[in-house]
Amino acid sequence: DVPAVYRKPSPRFILECIDQFGLDPGACWMVGDRLSDVQAGIRAGIHAALVTNGKPAEEPLAEYLHRHAIPAYPSLAAFIESTCAGAWRP
Numbered sequence: 001d002v003p004a005v006y007r008k009p010s011p012r013f014i015l016e017c018i019d020q021f022g023l024d025p026g027a028c029w030m031v032g033d034r035l036s037d038v039q040a041g042i043r044a045g046i047h048a049a050l051v052t053n054g055k056p057a058e059e060p061l062a063e064y065l066h067r068h069a070i071p072a073y074p075s076l077a078a079f080i081e082s083t084c085a086g087a088w089r090p
Helices: 012-021 035-044 059-067 076-084
Strands: 029-032 047-051
Touching: 012 035, 029 035, 029 076, 035 047, 035 059, 047 076
Parallel strands: 029 047
Antiparallel strands: none
16 A cells, blocks of 8 residues: 555655656656646646646636646647747746
8 A cells, every 4th residue: 555645746756756866856847637746746846737638727726827837738748849849948
């Protein structure tokens, strides 16, 4: 059984991966389709983005994204195209 400390929005798993693989947190992203995904990224101190999969973000989620300046993309492909093309700047 996996301890609850590894469940999102806990940043523990993300932070352990960053440490284990010697990653630069400033170059890391947490991309997901739920609020807990975005929260985990923010709590880990890395970039976060929401993928809506074509669905509009519900009001509490949309407000959270706006408050934390989190970008939202209609698909994972759109996120990759945007970030790889250099359209996003921290």
